[in-house]
Amino acid sequence: MGGKVSAMEGYRLIYGGRSFDDAMAGYRLCLFGKGAKPKGEQDKDRGVIPEENLSEVIRTGGKVEMSELLRRRVRYFSDGMAIGSRLFLKEIYEQRRDCFPESRKARFATMKGADWGGLQVVRDLKVNLFG
Known part of the structure; x- marks a missing residue:
């Protein structure tokens, strides 16, 4: 992933000072986990991430294959x-x-x-x- 050094450092710090790649894997797990959870309202559930996509991200530990x-x-x-x-x-x-x-x-x-x-x-x- 590319980006500004300050943003990359911010992600790294949020995810416990690990390497940037590990921080991005944690961030990806978080995004997919939250995105796979229904919001509870029909008009807000259109963008829910399919369960199989979440399972794949969990299987890879958040790393992009x-x-x-x-x-x-x-x-x-x-x-x-x-x-x-x-x-x-x-x-x-x-x-x-x-x-x-x-x-x-x-x-x-x-x-x-x-x-x-x-x-x-x-x-x-x-x-x-x-x-």
């Missing part, structure tokens, strides 16, 4: 246009300027959903990251 990370990476390759360091993406942008609208500025998005080591993409994935 490699297959899930690879599925996300494939989506980044197909919809993100190009993956790499900011410098690499800027080179691609300048070499293939004809592929972008004139109004497009050289902006890139940090990959989300895992610790991608600072990798960025040309197109930010905002919808269905897990699809």
